Amino acid sequence: MISLKASPEISLVDEPVKIQIWGLQPQQQITLRAWLKDEKGKIFHSRAFYVSDTEGKVDLEHSPATGGDFHGVCPMGLFWALKPSTLFRRLIKRDVMGSPFHVHLEVYSHLEFTPFPKKPPAATTSVKRWYVSPGVQRLEVRQGRIRGALFLPPGEGPFRGVIDLFGGIGGLVEFRSSLLASRGFASLALAYFGYDDLPKTLDHIDLEYFEEAANFLLNHPKVSSAGVGIVGVSKGAEIALATACFVPQIVATICINGTVCVTGNDLSYGDLTIRGIPYQVEKALMTSSGAIDYRFVFGDPRLPENQDSVLPIEKARGPIMFLVGEDDQCNDSVLYAKLSIARAEKFGKKDVSLRSYPGAGHLLEPPGSPLCTASLNSASDVSTMWGGELVGHCKAQEMSWRETLDFFRRYIPCSHRNKL
Missing domain, CATH: 2.60.40.2240 (Acyl-CoA thioester hydrolase/BAAT N-terminal domain)
Structure with a gap:
């Protein structure tokens, strides 16, 4: 038998x-x-x-x-x-x-x-x-402008706080935050368009929204008040890096397969406005599968006319780690990360690191997520190439997840609040 x-x-x-x-x-x-x-x-x-x-x-x-x-x-x-x-x-x-x-x-x-x-x-x-361990709480967040879901591990804390951002898919995506909470973090899955009463499309990035989210976490009684981390993928990585550059509450940043400049949409923070490098949609490539390769759409941050759109990584308060797939077919993420590290070194910022994974595509997600080389992008109604080959990509997901957890445990302080 x-x-x-x-x-x-x-x-x-x-x-x-x-x-x-x-x-x-x-x-x-x-x-x-x-x-x-x-x-x-x-x-x-x-x-x-x-x-x-x-x-x-x-x-x-x-x-x-x-x-x-x-x-x-x-x-x-x-x-x-x-x-x-x-x-x-x-x-x-x-x-x-x-x-x-x-x-x-x-x-x-x-x-x-x-x-x-x-x-x-x-x-x-x-x-x-x-995607969640027993005892983890999910709390819907509707405070001020903030829309999302806060996941808290069991116990009184304090827990290290993390803001979790996805990209052009829009809406509220929670599976990474629920896993982060299962591993001991207070994780805020933060929507920023296409959800609830937020704008339906991403026309402008207001960093004060993300600063408000950081303050929300820092003020939560179960979250360490010494600073929060932020992780983002794709457009979310761009926003995570921008937030790290300008919002001092961010003390540790992970950027997964994103750009290192403001692209497409303008970004503002108070009186500061950074022009988004216009998308060059004519450079999108239709592949034999019918999905579109967007790698060359985002503009070259090395060009003189785009210098003002490059994010000033040297202003970031804490360490930054870039996680990139070498077979990313949505962003030229390896190039972007290397350019940002070179800028950091030029200005004397030494706590910027790169983890580059052969065979990995754009959608570097927690382990257990199957390889997805292309999928329909609900925000644009077309299919997008993500890239990746099976073993290289999925081994990269295992390694990058361990490195993500280790990075946040090491660099987000975990301090008890002063009791009145």
Whole structure:
């Protein structure tokens, strides 16, 4: 009798799952398949072929995949390779508190080449993958202009505070904040357009909005009052860097695959206005898949006419870390990060670092997130190329997540409040 075990059966998505199969014939060729339904009922699936050992066992920590969606020893490959049955769909967890993703695992006692087999599997099991750990609180935030969700770890604190920004997708995206809270941070998932009563489109960036968010965190009784961190991806990385440059409450900054200049939209902070380098949409490239490569749309910050749009990284109070994918097909993020580091060195700022990942694309997310090379951008109604190759990208997600947690633990002070 063929048996399939996956452990742990319940875990956070940033934790590994161990998969083992036994009861096979020696040297038997099998197919291992994974699938889940997202919150809209759409299926994401993956598969890999294996050959059992002389004892009739397959252990994904040691057994190499011989084909399918990946090759070689790849213990989390089935999770990394989950792909949509509908083109250009991205797997995003929206309701982080209500339910996990149920990932179904199936073993077929032969090589199964059809993506949706008609024959029943020889063995099945499933695992629950949560985006939030027990005891984490989610508090909706509607204070002043601020709109978002604050995630607090269990306990009285104080906790290190982090502002969490996503990019052109707009709306409120919470899955990174819920995981940060699960790892001990008070994380504010902050919307800045396309949500609630905020502007529907991003026409202008007012840094005072993000300063208000920083003050909200600092004034919370469970958050350390010594300064907050900020993390952003894509347009959110641009805003995170700008906030770090001008808002002194920011003491640690992580920029994931963003620019180092103001692009497209003008930015203001009090009486200061920085012109956004106009988008050069004529330089967008249509790929063979039908998705668009935007790498060359954002303008060159090295040109003399764009110098006033480059963000003054030397003014940032605390350390800054750039996380970039070398196969980013949305931004030329490696170039931007290197330019910013060179500027920091020119002005004597020494606490700026770069982590560059071969094979990684634009969407560097927490571990457990499958590779998404292209998806429909709801803000623009076109499909965007993100880039990345499976193993390089997903290993980068594991490394960058560890570095993110370590960076914020090291550089965000955690101090108790003075009691009156």
